[in-house]
Amino acid sequence: MSSESSPRSGPPDFVRDQVRRDVDAGSHGGRVQLRFPPEPNGYLHIGHAKSICLNFGVADEFGGSCTLRMDDTNPETERADFVAGIEEDVRWLGFRWDGPTRYASDYFPQLYAWAELLVERGLAYVDDQDAETISAQRGGFTEPGVDSPYRDRPVEENLDLLRRMRAGEFPDGARVLRARIDMAHPNPQLRDPVLYRIRHAAHHRTGTQWCIYPTYDWAHGQSDALEGTTHSVCTLEFDAHRPLYEWFLDHLPIPADRPHQYEFARLNVTHTVLSKRRLSALVEGGHVDGWDDPRMPTLRGMRRLGYPPEALRAFCNHIGVAKVNGTNEVELLESFVRDELNRTSTRRMAVLRPLRLVVENYPEGQVEQVEVVNNPEDPSAGTRLVPFSRELWIDRDDFLEDPPAKFYRLAPGREVRLRAAYFVRCTDVVRDTSGEVVEVRCTYDPATTGGQAPDGRKVKATIHWVSVPHAVPIEARLYDRLFTEPHPDAHEGRDPFDFLNPNSVEVVGGAWAEPSLAELAPADRVQFERVGYFCVDTNVPGVFHRTVGLRDDWAKIRGRTA
RNA sequence: UGGCGGGUAGUUCAAUUGGCAGAACGCCUGACUUUGGUUCAGGAAGUUGCAGGUUCGAUUCCUGCCCCGCCAGCCA
Numbered sequence: 001m002s003s004e005s006s007p008r009s010g011p012p013d014f015v016r017d018q019v020r021r022d023v024d025a026g027s028h029g030g031r032v033q034l035r036f037p038p039e040p041n042g043y044l045h046i047g048h049a050k051s052i053c054l055n056f057g058v059a060d061e062f063g064g065s066c067t068l069r070m071d072d073t074n075p076e077t078e079r080a081d082f083v084a085g086i087e088e089d090v091r092w093l094g095f096r097w098d099g100p101t102r103y104a105s106d107y108f109p110q111l112y113a114w115a116e117l118l119v120e121r122g123l124a125y126v127d128d129q130d131a132e133t134i135s136a137q138r139g140g141f142t143e144p145g146v147d148s149p150y151r152d153r154p155v156e157e158n159l160d161l162l163r164r165m166r167a168g169e170f171p172d173g174a175r176v177l178r179a180r181i182d183m184a185h186p187n188p189q190l191r192d193p194v195l196y197r198i199r200h201a202a203h204h205r206t207g208t209q210w211c212i213y214p215t216y217d218w219a220h221g222q223s224d225a226l227e228g229t230t231h232s233v234c235t236l237e238f239d240a241h242r243p244l245y246e247w248f249l250d251h252l253p254i255p256a257d258r259p260h261q262y263e264f265a266r267l268n269v270t271h272t273v274l275s276k277r278r279l280s281a282l283v284e285g286g287h288v289d290g291w292d293d294p295r296m297p298t299l300r301g302m303r304r305l306g307y308p309p310e311a312l313r314a315f316c317n318h319i320g321v322a323k324v325n326g327t328n329e330v331e332l333l334e335s336f337v338r339d340e341l342n343r344t345s346t347r348r349m350a351v352l353r354p355l356r357l358v359v360e361n362y363p364e365g366q367v368e369q370v371e372v373v374n375n376p377e378d379p380s381a382g383t384r385l386v387p388f389s390r391e392l393w394i395d396r397d398d399f400l401e402d403p404p405a406k407f408y409r410l411a412p413g414r415e416v417r418l419r420a421a422y423f424v425r426c427t428d429v430v431r432d433t434s435g436e437v438v439e440v441r442c443t444y445d446p447a448t449t450g451g452q453a454p455d456g457r458k459v460k461a462t463i464h465w466v467s468v469p470h471a472v473p474i475e476a477r478l479y480d481r482l483f484t485e486p487h488p489d490a491h492e493g494r495d496p497f498d499f500l501n502p503n504s505v506e507v508v509g510g511a512w513a514e515p516s517l518a519e520l521a522p523a524d525r526v527q528f529e530r531v532g533y534f535c536v537d538t539n540v541p542g543v544f545h546r547t548v549g550l551r552d553d554w555a556k557i558r559g560r561t562a
Numbered sequence: 563u564g565g566c567g568g569g570u571a572g573u574u575c576a577a578u579u580g581g582c583a584g585a586a587c588g589c590c591u592g593a594c595u596u597u598g599g600u601u602c603a604g605g606a607a608g609u610u611g612c613a614g615g616u617u618c619g620a621u622u623c624c625u626g627c628c629c630c631g632c633c634a635g636c637c638a
Contacts, residue, residue, distance in 0.1 A: 239632070
């Protein structure tokens with residue numbers, strides 16, 4: 001039944017319109033079933049997330065179901081560890097598929113039986129020619145193809161050859177099974193497409209049981225039909241395959257209540273690449289540290305970077321589903337990440353580039369526990385105690401000896417608030433032999449406990465700090481765009497990897513954080529106040545990945561006047 | 563070159579049967595603020611690819627043109 005009331009933040013789209021029409025018309029007995037069919041030859045990326053959210057989202061909104069099917073028809077590129085990784089990623093994104101994980105390879109026996117059926121009906125034949133010859137005979141966009149000399153082979157001979165192909169009598173590439181459709185068809189996809197090719201390769205699930213493997217076209221629609229899919233949603237480039245998808249279903253003993261294919265535009269995101277080929281090349285070329293490198297647009301990369309799955313889902317639902325290929329700006333993705341993290345992250349103080357601040361009139365050896373709010377957006381997050389003492393670390397960015405206009409942090413003679421602690425006024429600086437400021441001296445106003453002045457006087461800035469004797473060392477990894485160009489793929493004649501950002505990661509060692517950071521567990525997410533959102537690395541303790549920075553108006557002002 | 567799918571703010575998408583072109587992100591102002599964050603208020607931003615036609619009225623219907631994407635793997 002249609003779910004007018006189901007909550008959705010995204011715009012309407014043609015896929016949902018179609019499903020609603022079908023449901024209203026009582027097609028498929030009112031049943032709605034979709035599927036997410038990745039090929040296990042790599043890990044999932046943000047583009048897949050769009051597809052996952054669409055398929056599972058539609059199923060959910062219409063009270064239907066969604067299966068997860070590994071499209072594993074090409075043993076040479078597929079691996080079991082990719083299967084496990086994909087399952088893990090889909091679950092992490094927050095979706096549960098209907099029943100067990102399905103595999104196109106589950107259907108190999110049925111597919112083969114149907115192939116024999118097609119042969120018996122004179123609708124498929126074994127071609128002895130090599131790939132090059134077949135390709136040359138396919139014709140062009142304006143030229144029809146020419147018939148293979150094997151096209152009119154007797155049924156018995158075809159059947160015999162097909163069985164011997166399956167039995168392993170022929171080497172790779174020696175023969176193929178082709179559908180017998182129309183070599184002059186205006187759509188080249190219908191010019192006797194290949195159904196089976198010979199590959200003496202071990203398959204990650206069926207081992208060496210088979211040495212002939214179905215092509216995508218021969219497997220996909222039938223797999224949909226076998227699973228009871230009602231709406232088979234795929235990307236735009238399969239548009240030309242739809243007539244073939246239907247031709248197979250038309251010529252096989254498949255119930256009238258069969259799946260239909262719909263195509264939508266795949267997702268692209270600026271400053272990255274989103275094809276498995278390119279992502280594999282990034283990994284294999286050593287440009288990143290693996291599929292889960294925080295710079296990768298893979299789900300595992302984003303997970304490690306600290307992107308919450310909720311943010312990915314919100315993004316995917318927001319961008320809509322259309323038939324125009326385009327590119328979303330990363331900034332949009334990041335805004336969803338910030339939005340989620342702002343609401344949910346506990347705040348902590350950490351100083352990435354430390355500068356020593358000495359509070360001259362604060363008693364040596366004295367320590368106070370200052371109460372700090374954990375998350376101003378969420379009162380239930382409570383407060384914590386942070387130690388305050390005479391010597392503090394502050395960020396180098398928060399002090400300027402010769403401040404430009406509009407800079408209102410610490411500077412000689414200036415007063416600022418130390419977050420949740422006291423007002424301090426800069427009195428002096430200490431330099432090293434080269435003249436660089438290595439220490440800032442200040443005095444605090446004991447009346448401003450908690451950061452409030454009883455006389456009502458204001459300061460223009462509040463800065464974060466960490467007590468030197470209590471500080472815990474951390475390492476921060478600051479990430480920037482993987483590619484400097486917004487559209488690395490769109491420069492003709494240029495290798496997208498030419499635009500790899502040489503500074504996509506900056507490792508900041510020697511950073512200091514408040515003691516409570518030692519209590520965090522791997523993958524925990526926090527906001528470093530005034531700096532950004534960070535995520536604890538899952539492998540190395542004390543390493544924090546910057547998920548995304550805070551919006552920074554000061555950086556804009558500074559950039560404008562620079 | 564043939565076929566198919568598309569063209570609406572910078573970007574991604576909306577716009578009931580033809581009825582004042584909207585939103586989000588980004589950008590700019592201002593207010594608030596113990597994060598230069600968040601929040602709030604406001605603003606700039608469009609010849610709806612182009613040219614005709616039908617109509618009181620066209621993003622929407624018709625015709626022609628232009629531009630973009632996809633298709634000639636035994637990849638998916």
